[in-house]
Amino acid sequence: RINGQRLWNSLMELAHIGATAKGGVKRLALTDLDRQGRDLVVGWAREAGMAVTVDRIGNVFMRRAGRDDSLAPIVTGSHVDTQPTGGKFDGNYGVLAGIEVVRTLNDHRIVTEAPVEVAIWTNEEGSRFVPVMMGSGVFCGAFSLDTAYAAQDVDGKTVREELERIGYLGGEEPGRHPIGAYFEAHIEQGPVLEDAGKVIGVVPAVMGLSWYDCTVSGMEAHAGPTPMGLRRDALQVAAGIMQEVVAIAHRYPPYGRGTVGMVQVFPNSRNVIPGEVKFSIDLRNVNDELLDTMHEEMLAFVAKTRRETGLGIELERVSYYPPCTFHPVCVDAVRAATGKLGYSTMDVVSGAGHDAIYAARVAPSGMIFVPCKDGISHNEIEDAQPAHLEAGCNVLLHAMLERAGV
Amino acid sequence: RINGQRLWNSLMELAHIGATAKGGVKRLALTDLDRQGRDLVVGWAREAGMAVTVDRIGNVFMRRAGRDDSLAPIVTGSHVDTQPTGGKFDGNYGVLAGIEVVRTLNDHRIVTEAPVEVAIWTNEEGSRFVPVMMGSGVFCGAFSLDTAYAAQDVDGKTVREELERIGYLGGEEPGRHPIGAYFEAHIEQGPVLEDAGKVIGVVPAVMGLSWYDCTVSGMEAHAGPTPMGLRRDALQVAAGIMQEVVAIAHRYPPYGRGTVGMVQVFPNSRNVIPGEVKFSIDLRNVNDELLDTMHEEMLAFVAKTRRETGLGIELERVSYYPPCTFHPVCVDAVRAATGKLGYSTMDVVSGAGHDAIYAARVAPSGMIFVPCKDGISHNEIEDAQPAHLEAGCNVLLHAMLERAGV
Ligand SMILES: NC(=O)NCCC(=O)O
Ligand SMILES: NC(=O)NCCC(=O)O
Numbered sequence: 001r002i003n004g005q006r007l008w009n010s011l012m013e014l015a016h017i018g019a020t021a022k023g024g025v026k027r028l029a030l031t032d033l034d035r036q037g038r039d040l041v042v043g044w045a046r047e048a049g050m051a052v053t054v055d056r057i058g059n060v061f062m063r064r065a066g067r068d069d070s071l072a073p074i075v076t077g078s079h080v081d082t083q084p085t086g087g088k089f090d091g092n093y094g095v096l097a098g099i100e101v102v103r104t105l106n107d108h109r110i111v112t113e114a115p116v117e118v119a120i121w122t123n124e125e126g127s128r129f130v131p132v133m134m135g136s137g138v139f140c141g142a143f144s145l146d147t148a149y150a151a152q153d154v155d156g157k158t159v160r161e162e163l164e165r166i167g168y169l170g171g172e173e174p175g176r177h178p179i180g181a182y183f184e185a186h187i188e189q190g191p192v193l194e195d196a197g198k199v200i201g202v203v204p205a206v207m208g209l210s211w212y213d214c215t216v217s218g219m220e221a222h223a224g225p226t227p228m229g230l231r232r233d234a235l236q237v238a239a240g241i242m243q244e245v246v247a248i249a250h251r252y253p254p255y256g257r258g259t260v261g262m263v264q265v266f267p268n269s270r271n272v273i274p275g276e277v278k279f280s281i282d283l284r285n286v287n288d289e290l291l292d293t294m295h296e297e298m299l300a301f302v303a304k305t306r307r308e309t310g311l312g313i314e315l316e317r318v319s320y321y322p323p324c325t326f327h328p329v330c331v332d333a334v335r336a337a338t339g340k341l342g343y344s345t346m347d348v349v350s351g352a353g354h355d356a357i358y359a360a361r362v363a364p365s366g367m368i369f370v371p372c373k374d375g376i377s378h379n380e381i382e383d384a385q386p387a388h389l390e391a392g393c394n395v396l397l398h399a400m401l402e403r404a405g406v
Numbered sequence: 407r408i409n410g411q412r413l414w415n416s417l418m419e420l421a422h423i424g425a426t427a428k429g430g431v432k433r434l435a436l437t438d439l440d441r442q443g444r445d446l447v448v449g450w451a452r453e454a455g456m457a458v459t460v461d462r463i464g465n466v467f468m469r470r471a472g473r474d475d476s477l478a479p480i481v482t483g484s485h486v487d488t489q490p491t492g493g494k495f496d497g498n499y500g501v502l503a504g505i506e507v508v509r510t511l512n513d514h515r516i517v518t519e520a521p522v523e524v525a526i527w528t529n530e531e532g533s534r535f536v537p538v539m540m541g542s543g544v545f546c547g548a549f550s551l552d553t554a555y556a557a558q559d560v561d562g563k564t565v566r567e568e569l570e571r572i573g574y575l576g577g578e579e580p581g582r583h584p585i586g587a588y589f590e591a592h593i594e595q596g597p598v599l600e601d602a603g604k605v606i607g608v609v610p611a612v613m614g615l616s617w618y619d620c621t622v623s624g625m626e627a628h629a630g631p632t633p634m635g636l637r638r639d640a641l642q643v644a645a646g647i648m649q650e651v652v653a654i655a656h657r658y659p660p661y662g663r664g665t666v667g668m669v670q671v672f673p674n675s676r677n678v679i680p681g682e683v684k685f686s687i688d689l690r691n692v693n694d695e696l697l698d699t700m701h702e703e704m705l706a707f708v709a710k711t712r713r714e715t716g717l718g719i720e721l722e723r724v725s726y727y728p729p730c731t732f733h734p735v736c737v738d739a740v741r742a743a744t745g746k747l748g749y750s751t752m753d754v755v756s757g758a759g760h761d762a763i764y765a766a767r768v769a770p771s772g773m774i775f776v777p778c779k780d781g782i783s784h785n786e787i788e789d790a791q792p793a794h795l796e797a798g799c800n801v802l803l804h805a806m807l808e809r810a811g812v
Binding site for chain 1: 489490491531532533536538594595596597598613615617625626627628629630631632633634636639641642645646648649652655656659660662663664665666667668669671672673674675676677678679680681686688690756757758759781782783784785786
């Protein structure tokens with residue numbers, strides 16, 4: 001069994017880096033704080049005797065040798081970047097649970113057949129740069145390294161220059177790194193486990209996701225003299241589309257999701273009719289056909305609005321991955337470990353994307369969920385119980401041992 | 407008659423300060439560029455032999471002595487601050503038309519009975535700081551100097567510190583400055599004159615205005631796992647209120663106006679359900695009772711939305727002035743000058759607020775409108791014809807002479 005207190009202490013120490021006044025964390029991808037977070041974890045890995053390599057998209061692999069070091073490693077991991085108003089557990093838990101697994105193996109001088117590795121994937125959150133889950137996406141070939149390098153934040157800084165600046169532009173070719181099997185422990189980020197009073201979520205599948213940038217172009221004009229009938233108000237047209245995003249999701253329950261999270265209004269002055277509005281659209285579903293239908297309905301609504309209003313509307317898809325089903329070998333390993341340890345459990349479909357869905361394209365993969373308070377994540381008040389985090393880490397340990405062999 | 411070419415040249419020279427790539431001007435109130443704009447105009451005034459005083463809210467009065475210097479001066483003026491994506495004429499025209507009037511009086515060695523003054527009022531636009539029309543508002547006692555000093559821009563900089571920084575925190579007590587009559591020349595900023603093919607707009611009245619800050623507070627949560635039915639999405643609720651702002655205006659034609667120009671979403675991340683949205687509301691009408699009704703309907707809709715959604719919604723009024731009717735003495739002076747000069751003319755209600763409406767509280771006041779291209783203002787493509795600007799300035803000259811006496 002792992003050391004729950006040690007895991008908790010590491011989580012709290014990492015949470016100091018980028019800590020916010022409201023008890024959360026702001027550690028956006030490829031910022032100085034991201035560097036500090038990575039450095040702290042890498043330091044811990046070295047103390048635990050692990051060897052560290054970094055690939056060209058900044059993914060970090062921290063390796064504990066196996067008896068047969070030519071075997072493909074059994075990998076776990078997640079990310080240490082956070083949302084602008086994020087919590088202490090999202091991502092960080094998966095990485096530190098991996099470190100705790102290795103520390104536990106060291107404590108008990110256990111030698112695994114295959115090597116065991118812990119990965120830190122770059123820019124999982126997708127807040128600062130799209131595509132989301134960038135490091136694992138490049139790793140599995142979902143999009144190219146050049147696409148990722150060229151991604152810019154709102155200030156025009158690119159992924160490539162920021163990777164170099166923080167010293168995490170490694171030399172290894174992404175994807176060259178072998179993976180025998182991949183597991184990821186994560187807080188659920190939704191209310192299902194807590195509502196059902198279960199400790200461990202076995203994750204059979206992850207919803208697919210479609211992200212868009214929508215730009216509505218109207219005509220800037222003075223808010224006073226311009227008659228209502230002559231306006232080309234980009235914000236009013238945008239508001240109608242924003243509402244449709246949610247309406248579409250409501251039409252495809254129970255797994256349809258629709259969110260507008262980001263909005264920019266130009267010129268953003270009180271007495272100017274907005275000339276341009278840019279906003280993000282996030283559509284999800286666990287069923288691929290329904291996600292396609294939602295996509296089509298979005299396109300149709302935009303086309304209709306364009307016709308009816310005469311305003312310019314552009315809709316560009318900026319991220320997409322289909323729903324993902326995890327490999328039975330890994331799902332069963334998680335289920336078996338949970339049973340052996342005697343934790344209450346249920347299956348939970350993931351609404352959040354995770355690096356595991358890209359890992360699943362190159363190796364058998366599975367996930368372990370633990371409850372989070374009120375199902376709240378992507379919020380500074382995100383919280384989780386030490387006992388649940390410990391349980392998830394124990395399941396991770398046993399699932400990995402089952403795959404790695406002792 | 408004034409010198410139209412000289413007026414145009416001065417307008418184009420001033421438009422260099424803060425010139426934008428699209429041919430507009432960005433010269434926000436109390437920035438370094440505002441200082442440069444003021445310095446240029448003040449320099450021209452000194453060359454024309456005028457004496458300059460600055461009051462404690464940064465209003466500048468440039469004085470040409472009269473034969474009887476104890477008489478209250480006949481004042482004209484406007485502002486040199488602009489919108490973030492503003493034009494070359496809004497405000498700037500009114501100030502430079504005043505300078506051109508003085509230059510013309512000098513050319514012809516005309517001595518007026520009363521002194522003639524040109525005013526630059528501080529922060530008319532209200533883009534960077536509210537209340538809007540701040541300098542003239544403090545001058546006429548619509549709100550206090552302390553209220554104005556405490557106003558902050560989005561970065562937390564105050565009016566008082568910015569006035570000091572740019573060197574325009576003067577010593578004169580605002581409002582102490584006597585005004586015998588006030589005239590203001592301005593582009594119409596709407597389509598009425600151009601549509602009717604008229605050159606001069608006589609302005610009987612200005613719409614009243616109510617500005618609000620609205621804040622909707624929901625609950626940040628993850629855009630994937632959070633079921634649609636459990637969301638407290640601040641943006642969706644805000645979108646409904648934004649649409650109602652426009653719907654209210656449509657219910658009170660022809661002079662009802664409703665605009666949402668400024669929006670901020672928190673935390674503004676693609677995969678986070680917005681926890682808070684702040685936005686501005688601008689309601690206008692030329693009829694005071696209807697403006698009140700619009701205000702009441704806004705409050706009622708917000709209350710209803712609060713009840714129905716359970717989200718927190720705050721609505722704070724941040725600027726207000728009632729509709730304004732100009733003094734017959736000044737309106738008639740404008741009308742008479744227009745007739746004498748033979749320009750085509752019509753009455754035009756102003757949808758934009760102007761410093762003249764605050765001047766009107768302390769002295770008889772009137773305005774002169776000239777057409778602008780396609781009725782577009784608060785836009786970098788704002789444009790006006792040299793011949794129209796010249797005509798408006800001639801009317802200003804003769805209306806002022808009529809009041810000042812020769
Ligand atoms: N786990 C997580 O928060 N991932 C971010 C990508 C997403 O929006 O699902
Ligand atoms: N003239 C002008 O643009 N004034 C700004 C105040 C308003 O919004 O009416």
